Amino acid sequence: MGEALINGSGAVSNVSALETLGPAAKLTDADPSEIPPASGPGRENAVTISDILERRAKAGRLIAPTASYADSDMFKGPQVGKPKSKSMNHHLSAESLSRHPCALKQAARHLKNPNIISLGGGLPCAEYFPIESITLKVPTPPDFSEAATSQSGAEVRIGKYDATDPSIQGTYDLAVALNYAQASGSAQLLRFVTEHTELVHNPPYSDWRSCLTIGSTGALEQTLRMLCDGPGRRDSLLTEEYSFSTALETAGPLDLKVVGVKMDGQGLLPEAMDELLSNWNPEEREGRRKPHVLYTVPSGQNPTGTTQGLERRKQVYEVARKHDLFVIEDEPYYYLQMPLEESKETESEEETVESFMSSLIPSLLSLDVDGRVLRMDSFSKVVVPGSRVGWVTASENIIEQYLRHAEVCNQGANGISQVILYKLLDEQWGHEGYFKWLMNLRQEYTKRRDTMVTAAEKFLPKEVVSWTVPVAGMFYWLKIDHSQHPGIQAGKGILEVEEEIFNSCIARGVLVARGSWFRAEQDTEPNELFFRATFAAATAENMTEAIRRFGEAIRESFKL
Amino acid sequence: MGEALINGSGAVSNVSALETLGPAAKLTDADPSEIPPASGPGRENAVTISDILERRAKAGRLIAPTASYADSDMFKGPQVGKPKSKSMNHHLSAESLSRHPCALKQAARHLKNPNIISLGGGLPCAEYFPIESITLKVPTPPDFSEAATSQSGAEVRIGKYDATDPSIQGTYDLAVALNYAQASGSAQLLRFVTEHTELVHNPPYSDWRSCLTIGSTGALEQTLRMLCDGPGRRDSLLTEEYSFSTALETAGPLDLKVVGVKMDGQGLLPEAMDELLSNWNPEEREGRRKPHVLYTVPSGQNPTGTTQGLERRKQVYEVARKHDLFVIEDEPYYYLQMPLEESKETESEEETVESFMSSLIPSLLSLDVDGRVLRMDSFSKVVVPGSRVGWVTASENIIEQYLRHAEVCNQGANGISQVILYKLLDEQWGHEGYFKWLMNLRQEYTKRRDTMVTAAEKFLPKEVVSWTVPVAGMFYWLKIDHSQHPGIQAGKGILEVEEEIFNSCIARGVLVARGSWFRAEQDTEPNELFFRATFAAATAENMTEAIRRFGEAIRESFKL
Incomplete structure (x- = not known):
């Protein structure tokens, strides 16, 4: 070794x-x-x-x-x-x-x-x-x-x-x-990443630092092990009520109880988080102490596609301060913030680097006066996933603890990718x-998003399927009104119906992700029905055809 | 992420x-x-x-x-x-x-x-x-x-x-x-690594598998987390009494008690391990249960440079079977097996790929009829460290557990290095x-090793410094007879004398590694004095000069 x-x-x-x-x-x-x-x-x-x-x-x-x-x-x-x-x-x-x-x-x-x-x-x-x-x-x-x-x-x-x-x-x-x-990364790439972070986020405390990571998958596991102790301290992890399934699968084996916070069209609801924390009772929570860590994806959240606006971010941060939460801000889709159709007339003006930068919703890191945020950035969605290089930014002390672990668990990002990047x-x-x-990239993803909007408008039965058009990321989150489903009305469970629709999609030649895979609290019964579709991968033609097939599957299942 | x-x-x-x-x-x-x-x-x-x-x-x-x-x-x-x-x-x-x-x-x-x-x-x-x-x-x-x-x-x-x-x-x-x-690695590189493993080791059970790793540093941490449970099961980790310091630093924060096994010129002593395990009493060991995992570096062990011969390996494996140990075989230096001076006449014959392969001491993996060995291979010492790519080989079941963790903690080796390799x-x-x-590489390292042998023979005072010429790896392990040291005779501790010599080396312009850094049981008092020197890094001229300076420091400290 x-x-x-x-x-x-x-x-x-x-x-x-x-x-x-x-x-x-x-x-x-x-x-x-x-x-x-x-x-x-x-x-x-x-x-x-x-x-x-x-x-x-x-x-x-x-x-x-x-x-x-x-x-x-x-x-x-x-x-x-x-x-x-x-x-x-x-x-x-x-x-x-x-x-x-x-x-x-x-x-x-x-x-x-x-x-x-x-x-x-x-x-x-x-x-x-x-x-x-x-x-x-x-x-x-x-x-x-x-x-x-x-x-x-x-x-x-x-x-x-x-x-x-x-x-x-x-x-x-x-x-x-x-x-x-x-483990911190080469001086050469670390300089670029530090400058980039200062240009975009300029954290409002002095002793912030960045260091490279082996990608945010690894960074999240390291961060959870750094901040949370399931067996010893009975820690839990707060996150959106629907969250990235791999993040949930990372937390589980660490014996962390994942607790979901209610969401709306702008993602995580600060009032709901405040209420949950204010009323936390370990006796009602299998002896788990009050959560002290929040994992959140503010932009183009996976799987819901929701994006926290600036005011929402400020509120989330204030609740974090009130309850002394440490916040893991996971932002792979930050630069895939996309204008909505109605606001696109501004696109006719030539976009400049300055107008691009000022169009980005400020990050939690840029609001973090205390140093209670660790932000995870990644090259995976905006350059190449195969580099396995990203970076984290937090206070000097937190980065030092992170690096002590990195030295023995991965030695940091690989040098070949670093020199190429x-x-x-x-x-x-x-x-x-x-x-x-x-x-350029966000323009490309905007086109892809719009292709999916058009297909959804055309092929999905609006009497049972609804959605919010995402303004960031790669995901379309489709809410299905299960109450209208004949099976539900006859006493079937939501998971059963979800599975039927999923299998019907497969039979029709389209793979979508089942909403239940992303439920933060896997041990409770779902009371809503969702599917997630990505507009990142397929061609425009295939994406349109896939949505048509999905619509067919829904219609058949609901007997519309 | x-x-x-x-x-x-x-x-x-x-x-x-x-x-x-x-x-x-x-x-x-x-x-x-x-x-x-x-x-x-x-x-x-x-x-x-x-x-x-x-x-x-x-x-x-x-x-x-x-x-x-x-x-x-x-x-x-x-x-x-x-x-x-x-x-x-x-x-x-x-x-x-x-x-x-x-x-x-x-x-x-x-x-x-x-x-x-x-x-x-x-x-x-x-x-x-x-x-x-x-x-x-x-x-x-x-x-x-x-x-x-x-x-x-x-x-x-x-x-x-x-x-x-x-x-x-x-x-x-x-x-x-x-x-x-x-996470298992691309089919392309996995094919090469699987074939290479079959050519060299051909494990004697049928359901062996290899998968790529992010290098053996990461592989060791993953393997320890897979096999050992410090807080829950009071697990310990067996290893050579002097062991790779980063491995020790990996085990410590997992709350694993590291237990050192006595060594000789061929490394780990199977009898000592047998005795230690046969007489294990949790009550004398802070409640730690009998160790069930051995971490060993059979070839060119770090830091001692010792290499287990074939008979030794068979004995180690038999003790592992007797006590139902799982064995982590860490072999970064396996291909740096070097002929001794006296056996070099055989070199005059042209070495062939076949004669090279048959000259390699069989691995523990190649003796493993049970599937109780996980072997870690690495490209770091023999191709480039900056790729952060290695591989592990073990039974299908063990590799599957390993990969479930890899999926959430690193997603496997990076693709850029994989395609280049x-x-x-x-x-x-x-x-x-x-x-x-x-x-070719082992010939180069043999030359380097021989340069250090020549310098040691010439410049080190043999009345207090002794060594076994390493037949694999990158390290020269210098035993110092502390009993002859005037300070020890006057009541100083070994660590004090070690520090004095280390500082004297620094003052003379040579950095060597202190033996105490590698002691498996850091919480006990040392009763021997060692320094480790590598012949991997410096030029022949610098290496010779560095050994001369080290000899000077020893002479001064011992007042020779």
């Missing part, structure tokens, strides 16, 4: 997992006093791309050799006027509190001295890496289509020794990316190009 | 996590009756590369679209005459036993029918993947050097639609590799070329 990494050291002074791995990444030619201050906290004083570019120009070339230490603080602007986060240590599980930094990584801080020869860590020599170079063919903004890429895409080459070859003076190369690295997003596109990519 | 994958289905009949993800990978033009039987169990009747080539030729092109289901059974030869594994379910933790297959993945089995349109899973379209192709420059066997690669290496291109383009008829492309996939190892090199790469 992987040798712990000790080929370097950190430069910060507190004893932490963050300080130990490799030589600290360095910015050359930098005079810290010249680095311009960020424009300040809050979206009204947002950091801009030109701030970032100026900061980088003054900082000089990033030097980050094999397994070098890096953290967000190296790449954030000055956090002028922001308070420090509040301690959230009382939320941590016994497992998390018992974690210590790796011994071998601690030792590595001695490698700050460049004259030290390391016989410490078993890192293979780059000489034995059997890949001399990797070359990518990628789109050039603003035309991201496959046809344009084929004709005029850019060739991006990553050599083994680009960073140490004086004639290239690269920032990231295969000798570094293919070796062991820090870095070359594409940072060197080839830059922040501006990446935003343009995201703008 | 990642949507569970449902764009396909499995073709096997039992309800399991293995059967659910995508359409089953298919072998075209195959007539199963024509597939030649493997040569049978046991190393004396080993499967050969030509058996594999013949099997593949008869099977035809592998068809494995996005998220398709695959398992080792598709790629193993007939397991004629082998018994089934014994049930190891009594070893599983409550957490593991509570795992169910993912609902969404279960649903995907309906996609066997090609006429079904899926609105089920939120898998992005390949159209939105911003990478048209990836091109690698890689070595061509038999000259793997960087110079030769630069001059005459091969260019290997991976296009987005290679597998569906009739003019290319590729096996694995970016449309597949960049999307979500099965597949193209290099399978299509470019093939099994034979990969073995030649491994032969």
Whole structure:
């Protein structure tokens, strides 16, 4: 198995997992006093791309050799006027509190001295890496289509020794990316992600940090193990009453009782959550103590497709403060926020990066004055799922606990994906190009969503099927009025009817997801009937045909 | 976070996590009756590369679209005459036993029918993947050097639609590799790994399986959570008395008590383990029940560099059977088995792939008639660590439990590394070329090891420093006779002297690892003094200089 990494050291002074791995990444030619201050906290004083570019120009070339230490603080602007986060240590599980930094990584801080020869860590020599170079063919903004890429895409080459070859003076190369690295992620991609997070969210406390993850699937399990203790503390997990089934399947084996909060067309209902928490009685809850962690998907929620508006998010956050909840904000669909038909006249104006950014509903992270939110971002829905790279953002202390676990449970994101994402997003596109990519992508998904709206309007029997058109994400949530079903009227259960319809769909050649799979409280009886359909995957023609078949199945089942 | 994958289905009949993800990978033009039987169990009747080539030729092109289901059974030869594994379910933790297959993945089995349109899973379209192709420059066997690669290496291109383009008829492309996939790994790389495992280990029971991992760091944590339950069952973990520090740091927060087994020059002592287990008394062990899991590194053990010979391995396995232990066999250094100086005359004969394979000490997996071994393999030490790809091999039942966890904790190995490894190892090199790469690599490490032997002979004071020359791995384990130390004679503790020497090394410009970091039982007082030095990382010149400095530090400390 992987040798712990000790080929370097950190430069910060507190004893932490963050300080130990490799030589600290360095910015050359930098005079810290010249680095311009960020424009300040809050979206009204947002950091801009030109701030970032100026900061980088003054900082000089990033030097980050094999397994070098890096953290967000190296790449954030000055956090002028922001308070420090509040301690959230009382939320941590016994497992998390018992974690210590790796011994071998601690030792590595001695490698700050460049004259030290390391016989410490078993890192293979780059000489034995059997890949001399990797070359990518990628789109050039603003035309991201496959046809344009084929004709005029850019060739991006990553050599083994680009960073140490004086004639290239690269920032990231295969000798570094293919070796062991820090669990926090490479300095190179971490810089991009930190800057991106500052551009979009600019958290309103000073000691926020980001670190890379192996994707949000892994990040959620790590976060649950960090915050929740089922067997020892009888913890529960709050979430929307319908929630991502894999998240439910992650929580179950940790012996966490999942508790669903009522929803409306904007997702989670803060009043319902407040009431639930205010009236929590462990004796009525199998001895479970009052929940202290909320898992929520604010934008394009899976499976319901609902999106919390800004006011809703503020209310959710206030209830979290009132009951001292820690909030896991899972936002894979954040950039797939889509205008509704009626508001599309604004599209005739040319969308700019600035108008795109200001059109995004502020995140819970951007409202988080306390440091009680851990936000999970992912490249899966907006670049490629196969990279298994995402990132989390939270207070320094929480990120440190997260990383201590990451060091022993996955060693962080893989280097091959990191260097490819870095070359594409940072060197080839830059922040501006990446935003343009995201703008293009949400246009594509808007078209797909609209295809499904049209098909649903045309083929679904509105007397029993209703829906809210989603304004974000990939999912259409179809409510079926089960009370009109002849079977229900004759005494059948909702699950039975759901299964009949599902099987009838399969027989007709369409696979949809059963709503009951997503019920937070699997041990209670359902009193509603839903199906989930995605508009992400099928072609327009197939999607329309599939909805037609689904409508047929409903009509037959309801004898319409 | 990642949507569970449902764009396909499995073709096997039992309800399991293995059967659910995508359409089953298919072998075209195959007539199963024509597939030649493997040569049978046991190393004396080993499967050969030509058996594999013949099997593949008869099977035809592998068809494995996005998220398709695959398992080792598709790629193993007939397991004629082998018994089934014994049930190891009594070893599983409550957490593991509570795992169910993912609902969404279960649903995907309906996609066997090609006429079904899926609105089920939120898998992005390949159209939105911003990478048209990836091109690698890689070595061509038999000259793997960087110079030769630069001059005459091969260019290997991976296009987005290679597998569906009739003019290319590729096996694995970016449309597949960049999307979500099965936790078990892609059919393409899983086939290679399964065949490689059969060639080298050919487990002596029929229902063995391999699946890919995110590297052995992650695999160990998953395996410990699957087999051990600290809080609920008061489990302990057996391991060598000196063990990989990251493994110890993985076990600690799971509330597992680590128990060290005495070692000699061949590593773990079976008699000592037998005695320890035979005399286990929970009352003397803080209420811990008798250990039922052994974690061992048989080849080039970290940190001691010791290697269990074949007889030793048989004895270890017999003790495991006697006490019903489950064995985690961690073998990152397996292929770095190095001839000793005195036996090197055999090197003058040209080494062949066959002689290389028969020179390898048989693994515990290859001796495992019961199915009580989970073997962890890794590409980190022999290809690149930055891929974060390895694999585990165990009985079908154990692999299924492992995968149920993998589905929610990491979704398996990343697709970008998988397609790159597949193209290099399978299509470019093939099994034979990969073995030649491994032969070349162990020659390189043998040279490095010999450089350190020469330096140690020259610069270390043998009156206080002793060692066994390692025959595998990356580590040199230096025993210091602390009884001769003036400080010890004056009443100092071993840890104090260790720290003095460590600091003196740092002051002289060499980083070595302190032996105490690797002590399995951290809560007891050490009675021996060791340092670990790696010959993997530094150049020959630096390594020699570093050992000279280390010798100086020892001489000064011992006043020699």
